[in-house]
Amino acid sequence: MKPWHKVILAVLAVLALGVSCAKKAEGPTTFEFMHTYVEEDRQQVIQGLIDAFQAERSDIVVKQVPVSEDAFWTRITTLMQGAKLPALIDVSVDQARLLAASDVVDTAACSRVVNDVGPGSFYAGATSVLKGADGAMFGVPLTGWVQGIWYRKDLFAQKGLPAPEKWAEILAAAKAFHDPANKKYGIVFATEASDFTEQTFSQFALSNDARLFDAAGAPVFTSAEMKEAVAFYRDLYKYCLPGSNGFTQVKDAFAGGNAAMVVYSTYILGSLFDQGMADKVGFAVPEGSRPASFGMVSTEVITNSVPQAQRDAAAEFMKFLLRKENYIAWMHMAPGGPNPVLKGVASDAAYLDHPLLKAYGQTAVDIPEAFSDLAMFGFQDGVTHPKMGEISAKMIIPTALNKILVQGANLDAELDKAQKAMEDVVAAQ
Amino acid sequence: MNQATLPPIKTLEARNRRLGFIFVLPALVLIGAVILYPVGYNIYLSFWKPALNPAKPDTLVGLGNYARLLSDPEFYASLGVTFAYVAITVAGSTLLGGAAALLMNRRFPGRKLARSALLLSYVSPVISSVFVWIYLFNGLYGMIDYVLVDALKILPVAPQWFDNPALSLVLVCLFDIWRVFPFALIMILSSLQAIDSSVYEAAAIDGAGPWTVFRRITLPEILPVVASVVTLRSIWNFYKFEDVYLLTKQVPLIGVYLYRTAFTVNDLGLASAISVVLFLIIMGAVVALASRNKGERV
Incomplete structure (x- = not known):
């Protein structure tokens, strides 16, 4: 037998063994x-x-x-x-x-x-x-x-402030606690171009009845309600830890006692418990024209x-x-x-x-209980918009917010740009 | 010559050649599978709009992805930032590495320890170095802000280090220079140590000063190594992604642009077209450099 025949035979034998073993693995x-x-x-x-x-x-x-x-x-x-x-x-x-x-x-x-x-x-x-x-x-x-505003009940009680539910109450409380010279901030929330920012913002938008799509499924990111929500978010940012904040910055600032309020999910409970803050923290759902449970x-x-x-x-x-x-x-x-x-x-x-x-x-x-009436972007009239996943994946909303808040870009121009990007996603096959 | 003995020799040679080919075959199959196939498939994909689900049909778009790419201002902006990043980081890390190598080539107490310490930034994992830098520049408890704003009061307020596009570019360049300069250091130091000490002794006898010695002896000796370091580092940094992406979202390097297109937007066809264009750019640069070096040698 020629040597290369032997090599081929050996390879075939190994393969045959593999197949028989695979068949046995039922x-x-x-x-x-x-x-x-x-x-x-x-x-x-x-x-x-x-x-x-x-x-x-x-x-x-x-x-x-x-x-x-x-x-x-x-x-x-x-x-x-x-x-x-x-x-x-x-x-x-x-x-x-x-x-x-x-x-x-x-x-x-x-x-x-x-x-x-x-x-x-x-x-x-x-x-x-x-x-x-x-x-x-x-x-x-x-x-x-579930996401909402976690606030320091003890600090709010000292200043005699009500729980931060209505937009005006949230803004007033943020202003009252804001003291950046001493590294104290009124509120801390997500501002980086990531899902976290879209999630945080959507709760404020939904509490103002600002929807992403009209009844026909076309994006309406430049609606009056949406502009109001973004403008409110920008006002609130004046009293927030500056910069592109992600999970680490947001959680650390609140757990470290540098902020009086934080917009975060229930996943913060573990860190606050470890810091011995469980009894000092209250939970509020922001309320514009209506309260919006977000989760x-x-x-x-x-x-x-x-x-x-x-x-x-x-x-x-x-x-x-x-x-x-x-x-x-x-x-x-x-x-x-x-x-x-x-x-x-x-x-x-x-x-x-x-x-x-x-x-x-x-x-x-x-x-x-918040799960009984959950609201989220793209979920309207009991149906999820088929392009919502893609809009989120492309980070259209958080990128616009990051530019408006952190980079100081023009609100109307950025919302127009985001609207156009969403229209492109919806129009694409 | 005996004609009758020739055919068996030929057969033996042929048989050996065939056997040799069979032995090389696994390596060829491996190279084909892990290099040629992905490159070929990437080029093929760049003409398609592939569906994420393989059960769904892909759409042939021809040169559509290339047309979209070449008409996208974001692509040119990314390319511009990438060229600036490569120029700054390659020059910075090579100069710093070269200077450190010259220093480490001298004898002084604790030299071994100093050499090992200088390698630390290169051998530590990128993710830990990135986190150290993020915490250094953190607005709440960062050391840099504390020194510049609170202690020395050089700045009235802390800058948005990783949010300002210009500052971010400076910082990611500094990060890269700091992280990779030991590579240039190792390479240049080894070539410095290969220079025969008798050359320096002869120069000293001739009365050459330190600058003349450096310009006439040291520099020509290390130049080929420096050229290799610059070429390699340029190629590596052209595709830079991980540390820049982890540090900031404000420096749109071409690697970041490519990653977003492929895995955030899931546009694999366009992402493949970007890789093909980048491959052509890099190949063009390498071929140009190689032919220049060849010309110089002749």
Whole structure:
């Protein structure tokens, strides 16, 4: 035999061995669950839940794939391109919208989970933001966070100021506490060109009834209500920690006692608890022409590019997670941050049996109520605008806000520019 | 010559050649898979508007992506900022590295320790260095603001370091110079140490001063290494992304522009067109430099 024949034979033998091994690997259905909980203690909690699920369902194996938040969306788009998306992905509503727009979501499986758990078991707002134009669910709500103004009750009491709810009250309080020479700021909120800024601002815009789209679905970013909201946001910025503020700057300034108010999600509760500030902090929802509860739902998406057996297995795992005892275990992974979207859990004794939740008392019980009437940009009349995910991904709104607030650009000119960019997104096929 | 013995020799040679080719084949397949295929696929993608979902059809746009790119003022602005960034950082890091190398080439107590300390910025992870800088310039508790505004009162109010486009460009350039100058230092120092000491001794006997020695002996000896450092650093910094992106959003380098197009806007076709154009620019520069060097050698 010639030497190169031997090489080819050897390669073929190795390949044949590989194929036979692959064929033998039939058995339980294995699916991947991709999420951003990279912290070791959170991974352990998730693994504990997976182990309990596998003990119940020996025919299913769940592999968790933690990916750091920075690389998460890049990873998703790359996997999507290669048709290699895992069966179950933990994403934000915005990301779920983008996945739905690319037709990679198994909406039937997501709808089945919600129906099997019982649509009435969820807060209405949590499920309606995940409903597509055809009424099918493009994700399953698992937990959610609520955003609002966290303020120093003790400092407000000293100055005899009311809770910062109405726009005028917020502005007056910010002015009263502003003392930049001593590194004290009236308020601190997000101003960098990122999702965080869009989320913070949208609460003020929605409290002024400033919508992003008209009834026909065309962008209306230059409406009188929107201009009022941006102008108010710009006025408020005069009393804010200057610069492009992101999560770090905003959280540090408030937890470090450098600001009297902060616009942040429930994820700040852990840091404030660690600083011993749990009893000094109050929570208010800003109110322009109406109060606007704002929050985000952590969404589990079952994808449609994996075999049917994996999708079914992912749906079973989701139903398992939404069972009360498992659900509470998930929630206690980072207490206070993720809040239950299932009714009744917030007041459940087992859920409240945690030092952090006990420290916040009634506030912890009341917060999830915001999910019953959730408002967010692009979600109007019970339907999510199909291009909202893309508008958020392109950072059109936060870029305009950053230019107006931090760079001192002209308000009207920037809103016109953003309007044009949104029109382009909506017009694109 | 015996004609009958020739064919077997040929067969043996041919067989050996074939066997040699088979042994090289894995390497060729690997190069094809990890270099040629991505480059080819990138060029192919630049003529398409690919759908994120592979089940959906891609749209052929021909030269559409190139037309969009070349008519986008943001692209030219990014290119301009990138050229400025490359010029400043390459000149800065090479000069600083060269100066440090000259210093480290002299004997002094604690030289080993000093050499190791100078390498620190280069060997520490980018992300930790970026965070150190962000905290240094933090408006609330940053050391720089504290010294300039609170302690020395040189500035009445703290500037928006990473928000002002001009200041941001200066800072990202300083960051890069500080971070990568040890590369130039190592390269230049090794070439300095290769210079024969007898040349310096002869120059001293001839009565040459320090400046003459540097200009006539040291500089010509290290110049080829400096040229390599400048070429390599220019290519690397032309594609710079991570530290600039992490430090500020106000310096739109071409790498940042490319990243946003590909992964924020998800316009993979346009992003591929950008990579092709950048590849042509860099290749053009490298070929021009190489042919110039060749000409000089002749």
